[in-house]
Amino acid sequence: MYRNARRQGTVQDSMNATMNPNKALWEKGDFTRIADTMRDSGEALVRQLGITGGMKVLDLGCGDGTTAVPAAQLGADVLGVDIARNLVEAGNRRAAELGLTNCRFQEGDATDLRGLSDASFDLLVSIFGAMFAPRPFDVAREMVRVTRPGGRIVMGNWIPHDPTLVAQVLKTSSRYTPPPPDGFVSPMTWGVESPVIERFGVAGIPAERVSFLRDTFTFNFPGTPAAFAGVFRQYYGPTMNAFEAAEKNGRATELQRELEQLFESQNKGEGSTNIPATFLRVTVVR
Numbered sequence: 001m002y003r004n005a006r007r008q009g010t011v012q013d014s015m016n017a018t019m020n021p022n023k024a025l026w027e028k029g030d031f032t033r034i035a036d037t038m039r040d041s042g043e044a045l046v047r048q049l050g051i052t053g054g055m056k057v058l059d060l061g062c063g064d065g066t067t068a069v070p071a072a073q074l075g076a077d078v079l080g081v082d083i084a085r086n087l088v089e090a091g092n093r094r095a096a097e098l099g100l101t102n103c104r105f106q107e108g109d110a111t112d113l114r115g116l117s118d119a120s121f122d123l124l125v126s127i128f129g130a131m132f133a134p135r136p137f138d139v140a141r142e143m144v145r146v147t148r149p150g151g152r153i154v155m156g157n158w159i160p161h162d163p164t165l166v167a168q169v170l171k172t173s174s175r176y177t178p179p180p181p182d183g184f185v186s187p188m189t190w191g192v193e194s195p196v197i198e199r200f201g202v203a204g205i206p207a208e209r210v211s212f213l214r215d216t217f218t219f220n221f222p223g224t225p226a227a228f229a230g231v232f233r234q235y236y237g238p239t240m241n242a243f244e245a246a247e248k249n250g251r252a253t254e255l256q257r258e259l260e261q262l263f264e265s266q267n268k269g270e271g272s273t274n275i276p277a278t279f280l281r282v283t284v285v286r
Protein backbone atom coordinates (compact mmCIF):
# COMPACT_ATOMS: atom_id res chain seq x y z
CA MET A 1 0.00 0.00 0.00
CA TYR A 2 2.71 2.40 1.13
CA ARG A 3 4.89 1.31 -1.80
CA ASN A 4 2.04 2.02 -4.25
CA ALA A 5 1.41 5.42 -2.72
CA ARG A 6 5.10 6.17 -3.04
CA ARG A 7 5.16 5.02 -6.64
CA GLN A 8 2.08 7.08 -7.52
CA GLY A 9 3.67 10.09 -5.88
CA THR A 10 6.78 9.67 -7.95
CA VAL A 11 4.85 9.46 -11.23
CA GLN A 12 2.83 12.51 -10.24
CA ASP A 13 6.00 14.42 -9.41
CA SER A 14 7.57 13.70 -12.75
CA MET A 15 4.33 14.71 -14.51
CA ASN A 16 4.36 18.00 -12.58
CA ALA A 17 7.95 18.57 -13.54
CA THR A 18 7.13 17.86 -17.20
CA MET A 19 4.21 20.25 -17.09
CA ASN A 20 6.16 22.98 -15.31
CA PRO A 21 9.49 23.68 -17.00
CA ASN A 22 10.44 26.15 -14.25
CA LYS A 23 10.22 23.36 -11.63
CA ALA A 24 11.91 20.86 -13.93
CA LEU A 25 14.84 23.21 -14.51
CA TRP A 26 15.71 23.48 -10.82
CA GLU A 27 14.96 19.87 -9.90
CA LYS A 28 17.14 18.68 -12.73
CA GLY A 29 20.37 19.71 -11.06
CA ASP A 30 21.48 19.98 -7.48
CA PHE A 31 21.81 23.61 -6.53
CA THR A 32 23.11 22.63 -3.07
CA ARG A 33 26.49 22.04 -4.77
CA ILE A 34 26.67 25.72 -5.78
CA ALA A 35 24.97 26.99 -2.62
CA ASP A 36 27.76 25.38 -0.57
CA THR A 37 30.10 27.99 -2.06
CA MET A 38 27.79 30.92 -1.21
CA ARG A 39 27.33 30.49 2.55
CA ASP A 40 29.62 33.32 3.74
CA SER A 41 27.89 35.90 1.55
CA GLY A 42 24.45 34.58 2.52
CA GLU A 43 25.30 35.08 6.19
CA ALA A 44 26.83 38.51 5.59
CA LEU A 45 23.77 39.71 3.70
CA VAL A 46 21.35 38.44 6.34
CA ARG A 47 23.33 40.18 9.10
CA GLN A 48 22.56 43.49 7.36
CA LEU A 49 18.78 43.03 7.37
CA GLY A 50 18.05 44.02 10.96
CA ILE A 51 16.61 40.64 11.89
CA THR A 52 15.46 40.35 15.48
CA GLY A 53 14.13 37.44 17.53
CA GLY A 54 10.66 36.28 16.60
CA MET A 55 10.54 38.25 13.34
CA LYS A 56 8.52 36.37 10.75
CA VAL A 57 10.65 35.84 7.63
CA LEU A 58 9.75 34.25 4.32
CA ASP A 59 12.69 33.17 2.15
CA LEU A 60 11.26 32.76 -1.35
CA GLY A 61 13.20 30.63 -3.82
CA CYS A 62 15.23 29.66 -0.77
CA GLY A 63 17.14 26.68 -2.20
CA ASP A 64 18.61 24.77 0.73
CA GLY A 65 18.68 27.84 2.95
CA THR A 66 21.69 30.04 2.13
CA THR A 67 19.76 32.95 3.65
CA ALA A 68 16.96 31.11 5.49
CA VAL A 69 19.34 29.28 7.84
CA PRO A 70 21.34 32.34 9.01
CA ALA A 71 18.07 34.28 9.43
CA ALA A 72 16.84 31.52 11.74
CA GLN A 73 20.17 31.51 13.57
CA LEU A 74 19.52 35.20 14.35
CA GLY A 75 16.26 34.16 16.01
CA ALA A 76 13.72 34.78 13.25
CA ASP A 77 10.83 32.42 12.65
CA VAL A 78 11.67 31.38 9.08
CA LEU A 79 9.70 29.70 6.34
CA GLY A 80 11.61 28.78 3.19
CA VAL A 81 9.54 28.24 0.06
CA ASP A 82 10.99 26.79 -3.11
CA ILE A 83 9.61 25.18 -6.24
CA ALA A 84 12.21 22.39 -6.26
CA ARG A 85 11.35 19.43 -4.10
CA ASN A 86 14.96 18.24 -3.79
CA LEU A 87 16.05 21.63 -2.45
CA VAL A 88 13.18 21.81 0.04
CA GLU A 89 14.22 18.38 1.33
CA ALA A 90 17.86 19.49 1.53
CA GLY A 91 16.83 22.64 3.44
CA ASN A 92 14.82 20.67 5.97
CA ARG A 93 17.77 18.29 6.41
CA ARG A 94 20.15 21.21 7.06
CA ALA A 95 17.76 22.82 9.55
CA ALA A 96 17.39 19.50 11.41
CA GLU A 97 21.16 18.89 11.46
CA LEU A 98 21.67 22.37 12.88
CA GLY A 99 18.94 21.84 15.48
CA LEU A 100 16.91 24.78 14.16
CA THR A 101 13.30 24.33 15.18
CA ASN A 102 12.43 27.85 13.94
CA CYS A 103 13.27 27.13 10.28
CA ARG A 104 11.20 25.00 7.96
CA PHE A 105 11.05 24.56 4.22
CA GLN A 106 8.11 23.73 1.99
CA GLU A 107 7.34 23.49 -1.70
CA GLY A 108 5.64 26.44 -3.32
CA ASP A 109 5.61 28.63 -6.41
CA ALA A 110 6.47 32.33 -6.25
CA THR A 111 3.84 33.07 -8.89
CA ASP A 112 1.08 31.75 -6.65
CA LEU A 113 1.73 31.58 -2.91
CA ARG A 114 -1.58 29.92 -2.12
CA GLY A 115 -1.73 28.74 1.46
CA LEU A 116 0.23 31.75 2.72
CA SER A 117 -2.01 34.38 4.31
CA ASP A 118 -2.08 38.06 3.41
CA ALA A 119 0.27 40.29 5.43
CA SER A 120 1.79 37.37 7.32
CA PHE A 121 5.54 38.19 7.11
CA ASP A 122 7.63 41.05 8.50
CA LEU A 123 10.38 40.41 5.98
CA LEU A 124 10.41 38.60 2.66
CA VAL A 125 13.87 37.72 1.34
CA SER A 126 14.45 36.39 -2.15
CA ILE A 127 18.09 36.14 -3.13
CA PHE A 128 18.45 34.94 -6.74
CA GLY A 129 15.17 33.10 -6.14
CA ALA A 130 11.91 34.76 -7.24
CA MET A 131 13.76 36.33 -10.18
CA PHE A 132 13.75 32.86 -11.79
CA ALA A 133 9.97 32.41 -11.61
CA PRO A 134 7.88 33.13 -14.72
CA ARG A 135 5.19 35.84 -14.77
CA PRO A 136 7.02 38.59 -12.87
CA PHE A 137 3.88 40.69 -12.30
CA ASP A 138 2.28 37.76 -10.47
CA VAL A 139 5.47 37.31 -8.45
CA ALA A 140 5.53 40.98 -7.38
CA ARG A 141 1.83 40.86 -6.48
CA GLU A 142 2.29 37.72 -4.37
CA MET A 143 5.36 39.07 -2.59
CA VAL A 144 3.49 42.26 -1.70
CA ARG A 145 0.37 40.35 -0.65
CA VAL A 146 2.10 38.14 1.94
CA THR A 147 4.23 40.97 3.43
CA ARG A 148 2.63 43.03 6.21
CA PRO A 149 2.15 46.79 5.78
CA GLY A 150 5.37 48.42 7.00
CA GLY A 151 7.29 45.18 6.36
CA ARG A 152 10.08 44.80 3.82
CA ILE A 153 10.85 42.79 0.70
CA VAL A 154 14.54 42.31 -0.12
CA MET A 155 15.46 40.78 -3.45
CA GLY A 156 18.87 39.93 -4.87
CA ASN A 157 18.83 39.87 -8.67
CA TRP A 158 21.57 39.22 -11.21
CA ILE A 159 22.09 42.11 -13.63
CA PRO A 160 21.91 41.69 -17.41
CA HIS A 161 25.13 42.55 -19.29
CA ASP A 162 27.04 42.71 -16.01
CA PRO A 163 30.60 41.50 -16.62
CA THR A 164 30.81 39.38 -13.44
CA LEU A 165 30.35 35.64 -13.04
CA VAL A 166 26.70 34.68 -12.87
CA ALA A 167 25.37 37.16 -15.43
CA GLN A 168 28.07 35.86 -17.78
CA VAL A 169 27.34 32.18 -17.03
CA LEU A 170 23.65 32.76 -17.78
CA LYS A 171 24.45 34.74 -20.93
CA THR A 172 26.84 32.08 -22.20
CA SER A 173 24.43 29.26 -21.28
CA SER A 174 21.56 30.97 -23.11
CA ARG A 175 23.66 31.28 -26.29
CA TYR A 176 23.91 27.48 -26.44
CA THR A 177 20.30 26.75 -25.40
CA PRO A 178 17.37 26.69 -27.87
CA PRO A 179 15.38 29.96 -27.85
CA PRO A 180 12.73 30.19 -25.13
CA PRO A 181 9.02 30.00 -26.03
CA ASP A 182 7.14 33.12 -27.17
CA GLY A 183 6.16 35.32 -24.27
CA PHE A 184 9.08 34.23 -22.10
CA VAL A 185 10.28 37.09 -19.88
CA SER A 186 13.96 36.91 -19.06
CA PRO A 187 14.70 36.54 -15.32
CA MET A 188 17.47 39.09 -15.87
CA THR A 189 14.85 41.85 -16.26
CA TRP A 190 14.63 41.74 -12.43
CA GLY A 191 18.15 43.18 -12.49
CA VAL A 192 16.98 46.41 -14.19
CA GLU A 193 15.42 49.18 -12.10
CA SER A 194 12.57 50.31 -14.39
CA PRO A 195 10.79 46.93 -14.78
CA VAL A 196 11.20 46.30 -11.05
CA ILE A 197 9.53 49.66 -10.27
CA GLU A 198 6.78 48.90 -12.77
CA ARG A 199 6.07 45.42 -11.33
CA PHE A 200 5.87 46.65 -7.75
CA GLY A 201 3.88 49.69 -8.94
CA VAL A 202 1.21 47.43 -10.43
CA ALA A 203 1.22 45.56 -7.10
CA GLY A 204 0.39 48.87 -5.35
CA ILE A 205 3.83 50.02 -4.18
CA PRO A 206 4.80 53.58 -5.16
CA ALA A 207 8.25 54.03 -6.71
CA GLU A 208 9.57 56.00 -3.73
CA ARG A 209 9.23 52.86 -1.59
CA VAL A 210 11.54 50.87 -3.87
CA SER A 211 15.29 51.38 -3.50
CA PHE A 212 18.30 49.83 -5.17
CA LEU A 213 21.94 49.22 -4.48
CA ARG A 214 24.69 47.22 -6.12
CA ASP A 215 26.05 44.50 -3.90
CA THR A 216 28.42 41.55 -4.15
CA PHE A 217 28.09 37.82 -3.49
CA THR A 218 31.34 35.87 -3.37
CA PHE A 219 31.64 32.22 -4.39
CA ASN A 220 34.29 30.29 -2.44
CA PHE A 221 35.18 26.92 -3.95
CA PRO A 222 37.93 24.65 -2.58
CA GLY A 223 39.36 23.72 -5.97
CA THR A 224 40.41 25.20 -9.29
CA PRO A 225 38.24 27.59 -11.33
CA ALA A 226 37.98 24.87 -14.03
CA ALA A 227 36.69 22.39 -11.45
CA PHE A 228 34.16 24.98 -10.28
CA ALA A 229 33.02 25.44 -13.91
CA GLY A 230 32.59 21.65 -13.92
CA VAL A 231 30.26 21.92 -10.92
CA PHE A 232 28.06 24.29 -12.91
CA ARG A 233 28.11 21.88 -15.85
CA GLN A 234 27.05 18.99 -13.64
CA TYR A 235 24.62 20.63 -11.20
CA TYR A 236 23.34 24.08 -12.32
CA GLY A 237 20.08 23.68 -14.27
CA PRO A 238 20.59 26.48 -16.83
CA THR A 239 24.15 25.30 -17.60
CA MET A 240 23.08 21.64 -17.72
CA ASN A 241 20.46 22.55 -20.33
CA ALA A 242 23.07 24.45 -22.35
CA PHE A 243 25.40 21.42 -22.34
CA GLU A 244 22.55 19.11 -23.31
CA ALA A 245 21.85 21.27 -26.38
CA ALA A 246 25.55 21.79 -27.12
CA GLU A 247 26.22 18.04 -27.00
CA LYS A 248 23.53 17.49 -29.65
CA ASN A 249 25.23 19.84 -32.08
CA GLY A 250 28.84 19.03 -31.25
CA ARG A 251 29.57 22.28 -29.37
CA ALA A 252 30.04 20.96 -25.84
CA THR A 253 33.83 21.31 -25.90
CA GLU A 254 33.52 24.89 -27.09
CA LEU A 255 31.07 25.68 -24.28
CA GLN A 256 33.30 23.97 -21.72
CA ARG A 257 36.31 26.01 -22.89
CA GLU A 258 34.31 29.24 -22.80
CA LEU A 259 33.13 28.62 -19.26
CA GLU A 260 36.57 27.59 -18.02
CA GLN A 261 38.04 30.81 -19.44
CA LEU A 262 35.30 32.81 -17.77
CA PHE A 263 35.84 31.19 -14.36
CA GLU A 264 39.64 31.58 -14.66
CA SER A 265 39.35 35.24 -15.60
CA GLN A 266 37.00 36.02 -12.70
CA ASN A 267 38.98 34.21 -10.03
CA LYS A 268 40.59 36.35 -7.35
CA GLY A 269 41.77 33.44 -5.20
CA GLU A 270 45.13 31.72 -4.99
CA GLY A 271 45.16 27.99 -4.34
CA SER A 272 41.38 27.91 -4.26
CA THR A 273 38.64 29.71 -6.14
CA ASN A 274 37.19 32.98 -4.92
CA ILE A 275 34.88 34.79 -7.32
CA PRO A 276 32.91 37.94 -6.47
CA ALA A 277 29.75 38.60 -8.48
CA THR A 278 27.72 41.80 -8.62
CA PHE A 279 23.97 41.87 -8.13
CA LEU A 280 21.16 44.38 -7.73
CA ARG A 281 19.76 44.49 -4.21
CA VAL A 282 16.15 45.68 -4.26
CA THR A 283 14.45 46.82 -1.06
CA VAL A 284 10.73 47.47 -0.98
CA VAL A 285 8.94 48.97 2.00
CA ARG A 286 5.40 47.63 1.93
Ligand SMILES: C[S@@+](CC[C@H](N)C(=O)[O-])C[C@H]1O[C@@H](n2cnc3c(N)ncnc32)[C@H](O)[C@@H]1O
Pocket residue numbers: 022026027031035038060061062063064065066067081082083084087108109110111126127128129130132133134
Ligand atom coordinates in the same frame (compact mmCIF):
# COMPACT_ATOMS: atom_id res chain seq x y z
C1 LIG B 1 19.91 30.34 -7.99
S1 LIG B 1 18.95 29.38 -6.89
C2 LIG B 1 19.08 30.33 -5.39
C3 LIG B 1 18.72 29.58 -4.15
C4 LIG B 1 18.92 30.32 -2.82
N1 LIG B 1 18.14 31.54 -2.74
C5 LIG B 1 20.38 30.60 -2.58
O1 LIG B 1 20.78 31.78 -2.67
O2 LIG B 1 21.13 29.65 -2.31
C6 LIG B 1 17.31 29.74 -7.49
C7 LIG B 1 16.24 29.13 -6.63
O3 LIG B 1 14.95 29.62 -7.02
C8 LIG B 1 14.04 28.55 -7.01
N2 LIG B 1 12.90 28.87 -7.88
C9 LIG B 1 12.89 29.01 -9.22
N3 LIG B 1 11.64 29.28 -9.65
C10 LIG B 1 10.84 29.34 -8.56
C11 LIG B 1 9.46 29.57 -8.36
N4 LIG B 1 8.62 29.77 -9.38
N5 LIG B 1 8.96 29.55 -7.10
C12 LIG B 1 9.79 29.29 -6.03
N6 LIG B 1 11.12 29.05 -6.17
C13 LIG B 1 11.64 29.06 -7.41
C14 LIG B 1 14.86 27.39 -7.52
O4 LIG B 1 14.30 26.14 -7.25
C15 LIG B 1 16.18 27.63 -6.79
O5 LIG B 1 16.21 27.03 -5.52
